[in-house]
Amino acid sequence: YFGTFVQRREQLQFLIRYHRFISFALYLAGFCMFVLSxxxxxxxxxxxxxxxxxxxxxxxxxxxxxxxxxxxxxxxxxxxxxxxxxxxxxxxxxxxxxxxxxxxxxxxxxxxxxxxxxxxxxxxxxxxxxxxxxxxxxxxxxxxxxxxxxxxxxxxxxxxxxxxxxxxxxxxxxxxxxxxxxxxxxxxxxxxxxxxxxxxxxxxxxxxxxxxxxxxxxxxxxxxxxxxxxxxxxxxxxxxxxxxxxxxxxxxxxxxPNPSKVLKQLLVLQPEQQLNVYRTLKSHLVEKGILQPSLRG
Structure with a gap:
């Protein structure tokens, strides 16, 4: 939820994507300082x-x-x-x-x-x-x-x-x-x-x-x-x-499964990846009978 507040600022988006790595790096810095002290x-x-x-x-x-x-x-x-x-x-x-x-x-x-x-x-x-x-x-x-x-x-x-x-x-x-x-x-x-x-x-x-x-x-x-x-x-x-x-x-x-979270993850994919997901999902829905076969292709 921290990401919700900073995702609107492009220059801060790296904090969302790499926040775990940044946090771990800060911990390692503190650990090394402890050893040196x-x-x-x-x-x-x-x-x-x-x-x-x-x-x-x-x-x-x-x-x-x-x-x-x-x-x-x-x-x-x-x-x-x-x-x-x-x-x-x-x-x-x-x-x-x-x-x-x-x-x-x-x-x-x-x-x-x-x-x-x-x-x-x-x-x-x-x-x-x-x-x-x-x-x-x-x-x-x-x-x-x-x-x-x-x-x-x-x-x-x-x-x-x-x-x-x-x-x-x-x-x-x-x-x-x-x-x-x-x-x-x-x-x-x-x-x-x-x-x-x-x-x-x-x-x-x-x-x-x-x-x-x-x-x-x-x-x-x-x-x-x-x-x-x-x-x-x-x-x-x-x-x-x-x-x-x-x-x-x-x-x-x-x-x-949380549909909103899945959708957010899909939106950050590359266009080619999104199309692959779309085709796979469409094929799956047709096989299950949720979509009409005429919609295939």
Whole structure:
């Protein structure tokens, strides 16, 4: 999407085409400067800081990049996961406070199995209901795309099948309880169960990781930005793996071929290459019976 802003300036278009190479070249320059700056008496400290820099980049830059990628798939892919993690954190605390008896993990002595299980069920239910309300609005479900005519990003589209109500049969065991044989729901709600389950089962391990990290350095919180709660990182430690999971989930089970991206790639081809693509596509459509054979040639 960086390319969208610079492609209108011809002198900057090389940044789009070679941005990966340019970024890697800058990294190599920094790497070489690091090696040249090594001092015999400070090897350990310098490599310590080098490792810290890469871990920070992995945790912050990579996660931030994936969050942005998820946002462009539709706001719902950002709001449901992040809300599920927040809900799980709150519900686990409530269940643990009132019913907690069995310690869960030594890294976090206050965490209990009762809170972990209660928070898990609450999160799945919350994600299922929350998804139903978000799926009704185009603003939340439409991918963000650039409109060259209006010169801005838009979130207007014909909602995909994921966000169109469908009728599902209620399992026999639940029919006696609910009294319903069928129910109308959005297919995305089924995916929300997977997202909420991950937020409940794996998300807390981000918090455990942060707890172990703080214990290793004998600190209580990462910062004191929020009085009584620590820093921003202390509030978002459970979000650590969520963005990566959502991105992998989308690319593995949701995302399909994007006609607009294919068209953009075709438009940058040479005229001869475009004609070859046209002839191949035309021949394929004729063979499948979509075009009339009389159109051949």
């Amino acid at each position: 090594l001092v015999k008496k400070h090897y350990r400290l310098q490599f310590y800081m080098f490792a810290w820099t890469h871990v920070t980049l992995l945790i912050t830059v990579t996660q931030s990049h994936l969050v942005i990628q998820n946002l462009f798939e539709g706001m719902i892919w950002f709001l449901v996961p992040i809300s599920s993690v927040i809900c799980n954190d709150i519900a686990a605390y409530i269940f643990g406070f009132f019913f907690g008896r069995t310690p869960l993990i030594k890294l976090s002595p206050k965490k209990t199995w009762e809170g972990f299980i209660g928070g898990g069920f609450s999160t799945v239910l919350f994600g299922f209901v929350f998804s139903y309300f978000l799926a009704q609005h185009q603003y939340f479900v439409c991918p963000v795309e650039y409109n060259s005519e209006t010169n801005r990003f838009v979130t207007e589209c014909e909602p995909s099948e994921l966000f169109q109500l469908k009728k599902y049969s209620v399992p026999l065991l639940l029919q006696a309880v609910l009294g319903w044989e069928t129910v109308n729901m959005y297919p995305f709600q089924m995916h929300s169960i997977a997202l909420s389950t991950f937020a409940s089962l794996i998300g807390p391990f981000g918090g455990f990781f942060a707890s172990g990290f703080k214990r290793a350095f004998k600190i209580k919180d990462f910062a004191d930005t929020i009085p009584g709660h620590g820093g921003i990182m202390d509030r978002f430690d459970c979000q650590y793996l969520m963005a990566t999971f959502v991105h992998v989930y989308i690319t593995s089970f949701i995302r399909g």
